[in-house]
Amino acid sequence: MPTSLVSQVYAEFIRTIMPEFLRRRAQLPSAAHDVDMETLMRALLPSAARLSDVRQQCIFDFLLFRDIVQDHTADLRQTSAREYDTDMYGGKGKDEVLPGGYDCIVRGLSRGVEVGGGCTAYGSSRHMEFVNLAVYTGAPVLLMETERAWARTLAAMPDEQLLGVVMGELRRMYPGAPAPTATVVARLGENVFQRGAFTFMPPRETSELQRRLWQPLAAGRVFLAGEHTSVLHAGTVHGAVVSGRQAAAQVRAAMRGEPLVAAAERFHEQYRERLYRANYGDDHEDERWYFWGGLGGGGQDAASEGDDDDPEEEVWDRNP
Incomplete structure (x- = not known):
């Protein structure tokens, strides 16, 4: 297929179709008015008059697969239009490939560390x-x-x-x-322990879904972590890492007899503040709506509740 034709369809996708999609997405006032991605995308096709050729339609279908289906591991008809692209990757840079698998990170971090104990944890379109x-x-x-x-x-x-x-x-x-x-x-x-790839947001769901998933279970004896519990970074490796730190903060609170949900929310707000500063510094106050309003609410007061004099707190505050 000619490269020029692919470039033409991609330009139409980026300059016309996606901006119009985002505009219509913003007009969905609540989860009750949500629709799936396929419904909203197909409604845009008549306005893309230059995509009338069959080959152009095939290229457009592949772009939807590459940029949306693969990112969410869900068919378009399963994915929420209202919640599409409302999270973030959590920083700048590019994706990395770990040829040896993620266990190479664990092996590196565990060098020189003695681990012991008596417990064992058991833990479409035809595009390729x-x-x-x-x-x-x-x-x-x-x-x-x-x-x-x-x-x-x-x-x-x-x-x-x-x-x-x-x-x-x-x-x-x-x-x-x-x-x-x-x-x-x-x-x-x-894989019974994995059930596929990472999670996606279905229609008529909100970030309250992730919040429900990290709530303490079994009277505060069980805490869940993973990318599926992350409000800010669902579907990412760093979302899983940050959620693990949040669960650890809850475990520590349980050992101290402190409120568990409050400990998780305090960690979340402190992390969100650090993430904001890492991305925007102190000179972009106009971006604060995205962190304090656009990503699940919360208040700035919660970010100031941490004990800066607590040396153990530094373990979780060291990096965003």
């Missing part, structure tokens, strides 16, 4: 995206990933049939692509 891991590892490894309905269809296939489908798509782009010497199929949706 290919990532060349040779760029990162030097090894000839190609990663293919896809999401939701098509992912479930592929996961139900035997490995040999699934490989045939994947190689068929790859050879449409590179006719001479050789057969792989070995394959690994993850089937994340069938």
Whole structure:
């Protein structure tokens, strides 16, 4: 497909369709008026008169997959239009690839640390995206990933049939692509401890959903953490990390006999203040609505309730 045609559709997507989508999203006054992403996106197509060609429609469909479906691991019809893109990645920079998996971080952090104890914790559209891991590892490894309905269809296939489908798509782009010497199929949706990829926000839900998920359970003996409990960074690794620190703050409060929810909210507000300062410094007061109003409310008073003289508090305040 001509590069110029892809560039033309992408320009239409960025300059016309997405601004109009965001404008209409802002007109949804409450969760009761929410619609799914597919309904709102399809309503915009008649206004995009230059996307009348079948090839242009295919490119547009792929852009929706790449920029929305993959980011939310959900079909457009499952995803809230009102809550789309109301969270944030939590800083500046680019995505990173960890060729050795996330356990390499744990191994690095645990060097020199003695860990002991007697407890064991048991803890669609048919689009595909290919990532060349040779760029990162030097090894000839190609990663293919896809999401939701098509992912479930592929996961139900035997490995040999699934490989045939994947190689068929790859050879449409590179006719001479050789057969792989070995394959690994993850089937994340069938992992009972993982249940797929990261979470998404369905229609008519709000950030109150994440707030409910981190509430203490079993009379304050169980605390949940993970990206699915993060209001600011749902669906991200750092959302999982920050939620773990918040849960640790609740555990510490429980050991001290302090109010558990108040400890979590205090940690959340202190983190949000640090995040604001890291992104905007002290010279962008016009951005404060985003942190103190646009992302779940809260008040500035809560951010000042922490005990700055507490040395243990510094453990959680050291970095955003």
